[in-house]
Amino acid sequence: MFASVIVDVPSKSVNQVFDYRIPEGMQDIVKVGHRVLVPFGRRTIQGYVMDINDTADFDPARIKPIARTLDIEPVLTEEMIVIAKYLAEYYVDQYISVIETILPAALKAxxxxxxxxxxxxxxxxxxxxxxxxxxxxxxxxxxxxxxxxxxxxxxxxxxxxxxxxxxHTRKKTALGVYSLKVPEPNLGRAKKQVELLERIDMSSEPVLVRDLSEEGYSNAMVNALYKKGLIDKVDVEVERDPYSGRVFEYDRPKVLNEEQQHAYDEITSSMDAETAETFLLHGITGSGKTEVYLQVIQKVLEEGRTAIMLVPEIALTPQMVNRFKMRFGDDVAVLHSALSAGEKYDEWRKIKEGRARVSVGARSSVFAPFEDVGAIIIDEEHETTYKQGDRPMYHAAEVAKFRSRRHRCPLILGTATPSLETYARSEKGVYRRLELTERAGTKVLPEVQIVDMSEEHRTGNTSIISTQLHDAIQDRIEKGEQTVLLLNRRGYSNFQICQSCGHVPMCPNCDISLTYHKSNNSLLCHYCGYESAVSRQCDNCAGTDVTFRGTGTEKVEEILRDMFGTDVVRMDNDTTRRKGMHEKLLNHFERDEIPILLGTQMIAKGLDYPKVTLVGVLNADTMLNLPDFRANEKTFQLLTQVSGRAGRHELSGEVLFQTYNPSHYAIELARHNDYRSFYEKEMAFRRMARYSPFYFHVLFTISSEDVRKCLDATSHIHGTLAGAMSGQSIIVGPSPSPIERINRQHRFQILLKYKREPALLDILTALDEEYHEKYKKEGISLKIDVNPLVIM
Missing domain, CATH: 3.30.1390 (Ribosomal Protein L30; Chain: A,)
Structure with a gap:
C-alpha cells in the first residue's frame, strides 16, 4: 500500500503529493489525515497523508517508506482535506500553508x-x-x-x-498518584496518612497531587506513602481550560417575538429539509439575533448534531462565550487567538474527540473539526476580520458555504448592516433574507444627533469634546449611567511637527509618520513596529519649537480624566495586547461601574451593558478619508453598529456623531438607521465605478526593496494580464500603493475587475509560481488577493 503525502516544506516546487510506501506493520494504522514522519532528501520531516492507494505510478522498489506516525488518530478529517485542496486552488496558495491554517499551531513541527x-x-x-x-x-x-x-x-x-x-506544544501533564491496594497496610498511629490512603483508595482514577494539596494533604505525606510502597506516581494528562474555576448560571431560553419566531421557523424548516440554504438575518441592533442563534443551536443539539458560531472580534468573545456557556455549559469549546497555543490545542481536541458540540470563536474556528455540522452562524457578517490578511488569504464565509453544502445544513449570516455583496445576493434570491425590524421587548432605538465640529470651532471650542457631548457625559455621570466613546485612532498624538521648518519625523522603513505614545514617551510606527525616542529638538533644523498634532485614544483618556474627574476604561491595541485584557477591561467597566469606556472600533459591536445610555463618536469622518471604494460603506456600518450600544435595556439611549461632514449621506443615513436608502445610493456609485458587487476583484501587490525591480515586475504582470484578459475585464494600474513603502519594501499594485474569465485561475497560478521563484532569487514578492476587502 502507498500513501500520498503533502510534506511540510513551504515551497511551490514541492506543492504536490509524494508517494511513500506504507510498511507492513503500519498498514492497519496509517489512515488518511494522519501526521507522519517521512524521509525527504537528506532529512526526515513531517507530512500529512492525503490519500491511500494499492498501487503507485513509480517503481515500488524506489519508493521510500514512511518512518512512523505521529498520532493515534488522524488529525485531519476527510472534509478538512477536501477544504484544503479547495482553498489552495481558489486562493492560489500552497496546500501545506492551508493545512497549517486549518490545524492548531500546537501541531506545527x-x-x-x-x-x-x-x-x-x-x-x-x-x-x-x-x-x-x-x-x-x-x-x-x-x-x-x-x-x-x-x-x-x-x-x-x-x-x-x-x-x-x-x-510546537505538547499535551499538558500533572503529577498524580494511585493506590497499589496493599492488603492491611501498616501505618501505625499515622492517622493522617491512613486518611490520605483511604482518600486515594476511593478513586478509580489517579488523583492529582495538586488536588490533594488543596484538600489539606501535604506533599510530605504523599511521599511518605510512596516510600512505604503503598501508592505509585504517574503523569496524568490535564486540559488547559481558559474558563476553569468560572461558574456559569443557567440562562433559560427567552420567549421569541413574532419576527424572531418567524426567523427561527424558517431556519429550522430548512434544517429539517436538510438543505444547504444561506440566510441573511438582517436585524437592527438589539433586535435579539443572538437569542435566535441560541435557540437554533439548541435544536441542532437536540438532534444530535453540532454547531459552529463565528464572531468577528476577540473583544466580542467574552460576552458571547458567557451567553453560550450559560445556555450550553461544557458543550461549548472556545477558539480564538487570545488563547495560548496550549489552550487552543486542548479546546480543539475537545471538539475532535466529541467532548464539545458547539464552537465559539473568531475566523479560524470555521475549521472546527466537527463530523456532523447542523448549523453554521456568522455574526456581524460584514466585518473585514473574517478575511485573513496573510497567506492563505481565505474568507471564513467561503469556508462556511463549502461546509454548509457538504453537511446540508443552514448557514446564517447575521448583521444589522450587511455588506453590499450579501444584501445584493438576498435581493436576487441567492440568499433568503429574514428581517428583524424591532428591538426585542419594548426597547426602541436611541435618538441620534449630529454635531457639526466646524460650528463648534467657530464658537471658540477647540476641544475634541463638543459642548453638547460634554453636557451629555456630565448628565450621565450625575445619573450613575455609563457612556461609550469611539475614536478609531490609537496613540497620544498623530504626529510630531517642527513649527519652524515643518519637519515631521517619519518611519525610516515605511512611508508613514510616526505616532506619539505618551505612556512610554516614544514615536511608534503602527505598520512595522519601529520605535524612536522623542526628541525636543528638530532633526532637520535643530530648532526647539516642536509640538504634537492630532489626537488619539491615549490623549483623549487624559482629557476625559481632567475634564470630568472620573475613571476611564481605555480599550485599544495598546491596552489589550496582553492575554485576557479584553475581558478584564470590560469586566472592570461593568462590575466597577466606571462611567466612561473609550476605545477604537473593537468596542463598536456586540457589547451589551444595561447602564450604557450614551454613545459618542468623536470623529465620524475618520474612515471617509480612506483611499478605498468601501470607505462609505465602512463608515455607515461602524456608526450604525456603535449606535446600537446605547439604550439596549430598560434605560433609553442617546447617540452623538461629531463630524466635519454633517451632510454626508453615510453619516446622515446612519443617523436614521436607514440601511435600505444607503444600499440603493451606494449601489448606484458602485455600478457607475464598476466595483463589487457588479464585478469580482483580484488585487496584485508587488513589493521589493529595489524600486526598479518592483517597477519592472509590475510592468510585466500588467502586460501578462492585458494579453490574457477579455475586453470585458478592467485593469486598474499599475500604481503606487496608498502607503508606498512598508518595512523597507516599495509597493505597487494592480486591481483586476472582471465578471467571467475562465482562464484566470491558470494565469494566477502561473504568476504565483513565477514570482515565488523570483522572490527566492531577487527578493521580488507578489501577493495575490482574490476578492479583497481592503484596496490599500
Missing part, C-alpha cells in the same frame, strides 16, 4: 539541526566536551570557531549533522 556523536570516537567526544557539550550540539548556536573545531570529525563521520523535529 519545529525543526532544528544538531551535530551528534554517532560513534565511539574518543577524539570527537573530547572535541564536543571541550566546547561544553556532551553528545550533541545545536548547529545554529555554534560560533564559526566552534564549527571549525568540529568540522574534521564531521568529515570523518564520527559526528553527523541531523535535523530533528519536535511538536
Amino acid at each position: 519545529n525543526y532544528k539541526k544538531i551535530i551528534r556523536l554517532v560513534s565511539d570516537d574518543r577524539e570527537a567526544a573530547q572535541a564536543l566536551s571541550s566546547l561544553g557539550f556532551s553528545k550533541e550540539a545545536e548547529t545554529r548556536r555554534l560560533t564559526a570557531e566552534q564549527l571549525s573545531v568540529l568540522r574534521p570529525h564531521l568529515k570523518s563521520g564520527a559526528l553527523a549533522e541531523e535535523t530533528v523535529m519536535s511538536q
Whole structure:
C-alpha cells in the first residue's frame, strides 16, 4: 500500500503529493489525515497523508517508506482535506500553508539541526566536551570557531549533522498518584496518612497531587506513602481550560417575538429539509439575533448534531462565550487567538474527540473539526476580520458555504448592516433574507444627533469634546449611567511637527509618520513596529519649537480624566495586547461601574451593558478619508453598529456623531438607521465605478526593496494580464500603493475587475509560481488577493 503525502516544506516546487510506501506493520494504522514522519532528501520531516492507494505510478522498489506516525488518530478529517485542496486552488496558495491554517499551531513541527556523536570516537567526544557539550550540539548556536573545531570529525563521520523535529506544544501533564491496594497496610498511629490512603483508595482514577494539596494533604505525606510502597506516581494528562474555576448560571431560553419566531421557523424548516440554504438575518441592533442563534443551536443539539458560531472580534468573545456557556455549559469549546497555543490545542481536541458540540470563536474556528455540522452562524457578517490578511488569504464565509453544502445544513449570516455583496445576493434570491425590524421587548432605538465640529470651532471650542457631548457625559455621570466613546485612532498624538521648518519625523522603513505614545514617551510606527525616542529638538533644523498634532485614544483618556474627574476604561491595541485584557477591561467597566469606556472600533459591536445610555463618536469622518471604494460603506456600518450600544435595556439611549461632514449621506443615513436608502445610493456609485458587487476583484501587490525591480515586475504582470484578459475585464494600474513603502519594501499594485474569465485561475497560478521563484532569487514578492476587502 502507498500513501500520498503533502510534506511540510513551504515551497511551490514541492506543492504536490509524494508517494511513500506504507510498511507492513503500519498498514492497519496509517489512515488518511494522519501526521507522519517521512524521509525527504537528506532529512526526515513531517507530512500529512492525503490519500491511500494499492498501487503507485513509480517503481515500488524506489519508493521510500514512511518512518512512523505521529498520532493515534488522524488529525485531519476527510472534509478538512477536501477544504484544503479547495482553498489552495481558489486562493492560489500552497496546500501545506492551508493545512497549517486549518490545524492548531500546537501541531506545527519545529525543526532544528544538531551535530551528534554517532560513534565511539574518543577524539570527537573530547572535541564536543571541550566546547561544553556532551553528545550533541545545536548547529545554529555554534560560533564559526566552534564549527571549525568540529568540522574534521564531521568529515570523518564520527559526528553527523541531523535535523530533528519536535511538536510546537505538547499535551499538558500533572503529577498524580494511585493506590497499589496493599492488603492491611501498616501505618501505625499515622492517622493522617491512613486518611490520605483511604482518600486515594476511593478513586478509580489517579488523583492529582495538586488536588490533594488543596484538600489539606501535604506533599510530605504523599511521599511518605510512596516510600512505604503503598501508592505509585504517574503523569496524568490535564486540559488547559481558559474558563476553569468560572461558574456559569443557567440562562433559560427567552420567549421569541413574532419576527424572531418567524426567523427561527424558517431556519429550522430548512434544517429539517436538510438543505444547504444561506440566510441573511438582517436585524437592527438589539433586535435579539443572538437569542435566535441560541435557540437554533439548541435544536441542532437536540438532534444530535453540532454547531459552529463565528464572531468577528476577540473583544466580542467574552460576552458571547458567557451567553453560550450559560445556555450550553461544557458543550461549548472556545477558539480564538487570545488563547495560548496550549489552550487552543486542548479546546480543539475537545471538539475532535466529541467532548464539545458547539464552537465559539473568531475566523479560524470555521475549521472546527466537527463530523456532523447542523448549523453554521456568522455574526456581524460584514466585518473585514473574517478575511485573513496573510497567506492563505481565505474568507471564513467561503469556508462556511463549502461546509454548509457538504453537511446540508443552514448557514446564517447575521448583521444589522450587511455588506453590499450579501444584501445584493438576498435581493436576487441567492440568499433568503429574514428581517428583524424591532428591538426585542419594548426597547426602541436611541435618538441620534449630529454635531457639526466646524460650528463648534467657530464658537471658540477647540476641544475634541463638543459642548453638547460634554453636557451629555456630565448628565450621565450625575445619573450613575455609563457612556461609550469611539475614536478609531490609537496613540497620544498623530504626529510630531517642527513649527519652524515643518519637519515631521517619519518611519525610516515605511512611508508613514510616526505616532506619539505618551505612556512610554516614544514615536511608534503602527505598520512595522519601529520605535524612536522623542526628541525636543528638530532633526532637520535643530530648532526647539516642536509640538504634537492630532489626537488619539491615549490623549483623549487624559482629557476625559481632567475634564470630568472620573475613571476611564481605555480599550485599544495598546491596552489589550496582553492575554485576557479584553475581558478584564470590560469586566472592570461593568462590575466597577466606571462611567466612561473609550476605545477604537473593537468596542463598536456586540457589547451589551444595561447602564450604557450614551454613545459618542468623536470623529465620524475618520474612515471617509480612506483611499478605498468601501470607505462609505465602512463608515455607515461602524456608526450604525456603535449606535446600537446605547439604550439596549430598560434605560433609553442617546447617540452623538461629531463630524466635519454633517451632510454626508453615510453619516446622515446612519443617523436614521436607514440601511435600505444607503444600499440603493451606494449601489448606484458602485455600478457607475464598476466595483463589487457588479464585478469580482483580484488585487496584485508587488513589493521589493529595489524600486526598479518592483517597477519592472509590475510592468510585466500588467502586460501578462492585458494579453490574457477579455475586453470585458478592467485593469486598474499599475500604481503606487496608498502607503508606498512598508518595512523597507516599495509597493505597487494592480486591481483586476472582471465578471467571467475562465482562464484566470491558470494565469494566477502561473504568476504565483513565477514570482515565488523570483522572490527566492531577487527578493521580488507578489501577493495575490482574490476578492479583497481592503484596496490599500
